[in-house]
Amino acid sequence: MWWRKHPTLWVTLALMVTALAIISSHRRDPGSLSLLERSIYALVRPVQSGLAHLLSGARSTWEDYLTLVNAQKENRRLAARIQELEQEMAECREIRASNERLETLLNFQSSMRMPTVVSRVIGEDSSGWFHTLLIDKGTRDGVERAMPVVAREGLVGHVVESADRTAKVLLITDRNSAVDVLLQESRTKAVLEGVGRHDLCVLKYVPRSETVQKGEMVITSGLGGIYPKGLLVGKVAEVWKEGYGLFQRVEVSPKVDFQRLEEVLVIKKGEPSEAPQQASEKPSGGQSRKGSR
Amino acid sequence: MNLLGLFLLGLVLLALQTTAFRFLGVSSLRAPLVLPVVLFAAFRLEPTRGLILAFLLGYASDLFGGGTKGIGPLVMILLCLIGHWMRRGLLLKGSWALGFMAGPFGFFHGVLLMGMGAVVEGSLWLEDLRPTQLLVQAGVLWVLGPALVWLCGLTERLVKRGFGRNRHVRT
Numbered sequence: 259m260w261w262r263k264h265p266t267l268w269v270t271l272a273l274m275v276t277a278l279a280i281i282s283s284h285r286r287d288p289g290s291l292s293l294l295e296r297s298i299y300a301l302v303r304p305v306q307s308g309l310a311h312l313l314s315g316a317r318s319t320w321e322d323y324l325t326l327v328n329a330q331k332e333n334r335r336l337a338a339r340i341q342e343l344e345q346e347m348a349e350c351r352e353i354r355a356s357n358e359r360l361e362t363l364l365n366f367q368s369s370m371r372m373p374t375v376v377s378r379v380i381g382e383d384s385s386g387w388f389h390t391l392l393i394d395k396g397t398r399d400g401v402e403r404a405m406p407v408v409a410r411e412g413l414v415g416h417v418v419e420s421a422d423r424t425a426k427v428l429l430i431t432d433r434n435s436a437v438d439v440l441l442q443e444s445r446t447k448a449v450l451e452g453v454g455r456h457d458l459c460v461l462k463y464v465p466r467s468e469t470v471q472k473g474e475m476v477i478t479s480g481l482g483g484i485y486p487k488g489l490l491v492g493k494v495a496e497v498w499k500e501g502y503g504l505f506q507r508v509e510v511s512p513k514v515d516f517q518r519l520e521e522v523l524v525i526k527k528g529e530p531s532e533a534p535q536q537a538s539e540k541p542s543g544g545q546s547r548k549g550s551r
Numbered sequence: 552m553n554l555l556g557l558f559l560l561g562l563v564l565l566a567l568q569t570t571a572f573r574f575l576g577v578s579s580l581r582a583p584l585v586l587p588v589v590l591f592a593a594f595r596l597e598p599t600r601g602l603i604l605a606f607l608l609g610y611a612s613d614l615f616g617g618g619t620k621g622i623g624p625l626v627m628i629l630l631c632l633i634g635h636w637m638r639r640g641l642l643l644k645g646s647w648a649l650g651f652m653a654g655p656f657g658f659f660h661g662v663l664l665m666g667m668g669a670v671v672e673g674s675l676w677l678e679d680l681r682p683t684q685l686l687v688q689a690g691v692l693w694v695l696g697p698a699l700v701w702l703c704g705l706t707e708r709l710v711k712r713g714f715g716r717n718r719h720v721r722t
Contacts, residue, residue: 265598269602269603273602273603273606273628274625277622277625280621281619283621284620284621301562302565309567313575316575382578383617384569384583384615384616385612386581386582387616387617387684388617388618388679432617433675454679517573517576
């Protein structure tokens, strides 16, 4: 048979054509998940969730172990006892810290007028090149694409993909993220874009004529159809007016510490009084600037 | 069965790469841990099986990443082909020898991923390409590569023993 002579060539070609078909399909409908994709998510989720739990505990134990080493140096006689107590304390502290976080999140949840889902962060972007998070809630819990995600401190991003019990969140710091925002005091409208850094975003299209103060709060404007109005995003860190151009450059430092984020709230699509009713409008907030990401 | 065993190992490593670096507070050291599995497949498996495994792992990586789906499989297929081509001239018998190849492959993985992304989606992808990140990923893979390749070998042996039959595998 003709194809038996060069199997590697034909397999390579077939796989490459399949990959191109996947790219094409993803560009057409970036949020949809196939059965295979759902199965992989379902297969990996328990491992991911277990590892997240285990490693989170290991980190706190390790930190407490370091403290313990210092304690041993100070008082060798009580080393064994201290170890026991420290271990117990570590567990208690972890439980207390977790309780405090959840309590604050719960208070925040009850203060919100929109229906929300509390979710745990179980992973992050696999490649290291993009800013996405994986959370442990999916379509079964009512989490769908284009739902905003917030933390106690402020806006986190929005859901770009949702499987049965997992969802992928595009952070506001990703280069693909674009959020319609408002400067709280001057009421200037702008678009907040990520620059690929966890601690920085930039405001685009702020006219030179506008006076923007360092430290001014940035909130969501409610335009764009994804984020409701009034969610805290961050504060202005730096303002530059260069010698020419129509706009000024404004840097924003996000309120949320994305590196240490453990729990988030997903705002479900609902009937809030503040939520913009612009479903028919093509969303610009969080809309991918690279097309499908 | 070899293929399934290595694919499952790849999924576990994928789960590890998306959680471990974050929860250990070394997120900046995140590297594609599935790459040594692809390297192992390229050097030790029959070419067609290696390519299929590379495709599947690239696809799974895309699923947990923020990039366009489909670019990962293309990159992994290319890396697998490069590995397959290299094995004709290189004698990499042990885990250490093969594992150390993971570093340079990690570097090319980053370059190819962002390069193909730029071709498919536009030049904005190239703005994300940071040389320091490439070197860090290569360094992490260079250190972890031998252990991960050894793990691949162990998985292969366990699967073979578990199913009690010899498959056509080049060593």
